[in-house]
Amino acid sequence: MIVRNIPSWFRLLFVWHGSVLPRILPRLLLVLAAALLAASLRHWWLQSLGDSALSIPTFTLLGVSLAIFLGFRNTVSYDRFWEARKLWGSLTITSRSLARQMLAALGDDADSRRFVDGVCAFAYALKAQLRDDDAETHLRRLLPASEQARVLAGRFQPALTLAWLGREAQRLQREGRLSELQWHALDRNLNTLSEILGGCERIAGTPMPFTYRVLLNRTVTLYCLLLPAGLVSSIGWLTPAIAVFIAYTYFALEQIAEELEEPFGTEGNDLPLSTLCHTIEASLREMQGLPLETPPPPKRGIYLH
Numbered sequence: 001m002i003v004r005n006i007p008s009w010f011r012l013l014f015v016w017h018g019s020v021l022p023r024i025l026p027r028l029l030l031v032l033a034a035a036l037l038a039a040s041l042r043h044w045w046l047q048s049l050g051d052s053a054l055s056i057p058t059f060t061l062l063g064v065s066l067a068i069f070l071g072f073r074n075t076v077s078y079d080r081f082w083e084a085r086k087l088w089g090s091l092t093i094t095s096r097s098l099a100r101q102m103l104a105a106l107g108d109d110a111d112s113r114r115f116v117d118g119v120c121a122f123a124y125a126l127k128a129q130l131r132d133d134d135a136e137t138h139l140r141r142l143l144p145a146s147e148q149a150r151v152l153a154g155r156f157q158p159a160l161t162l163a164w165l166g167r168e169a170q171r172l173q174r175e176g177r178l179s180e181l182q183w184h185a186l187d188r189n190l191n192t193l194s195e196i197l198g199g200c201e202r203i204a205g206t207p208m209p210f211t212y213r214v215l216l217n218r219t220v221t222l223y224c225l226l227l228p229a230g231l232v233s234s235i236g237w238l239t240p241a242i243a244v245f246i247a248y249t250y251f252a253l254e255q256i257a258e259e260l261e262e263p264f265g266t267e268g269n270d271l272p273l274s275t276l277c278h279t280i281e282a283s284l285r286e287m288q289g290l291p292l293e294t295p296p297p298p299k300r301g302i303y304l305h
Helices: 021-040 042-048 056-106 110-130 136-142 145-152 157-174 180-205 210-260 273-287
Strands: none
Touching: 021 042, 021 210, 042 210, 056 110, 056 180, 056 210, 056 273, 110 136, 110 157, 110 180, 110 273, 136 145, 145 157, 157 180
16 A cells, blocks of 8 residues: 655655556557557558547547546555455454454463464454465464364354454353353454445455456557547647547556455555564554554555565
């Protein structure tokens, strides 16, 4: 996630790191080549094939509809991103609530420490599942030895970790260390973790329809490649500059939507899941009175993971 301080409007004109320009540059160069070719052949085209010359009004109508289409696509993609961020914000809140309830009920003893470790393990396991990553190091560090093999061998490690937390809470209730009211309060928060898990799985497992993506990509690309032919009869050698600028707008909007629709990845505009997990663990350790580890700072204004 990009968290750099917002520079002045003039410096923003030249920002490279953290922008989508490197990703769309090859397509912009292709549009530039098409615009230079159109400007070079302008006189021959108008003299020999004047009846088939394209006009600006045609592209104006197409451009308005295409801009509306891109705006809708970006809105849908940002909704996915924002829902994912709210789910992880809820994970932070619920994790702190579970730790607070357990520490208030049992104090800082072995059982409460083990339970808090399990809450931290859930966050790391969820991050690993969403990114198809490996959480073995964190799970071996946080889970008891009796549960490590079973959780690590499972496909859905967050669900297995959550099931263990539920069993732990029930065991403490049976032993009389938690009252019925305290157990129900913990169980409600564990259900919230289950809802967060399901919400994240829904976003990660339901990509944008592929046909929708293909249609938008083809339409934007063909529009930007044909645009110089419509501009050249009116503005001549200014066509390359104007065509590339318009293409930059459309290509950038499409690329931003591509990045935002998958919020759990490792691109610059994705959620910093590793930092969020580290923040959750650090806050729970502070609640236990343990040394507080500061989350890793962003590098060059970006939380890479």
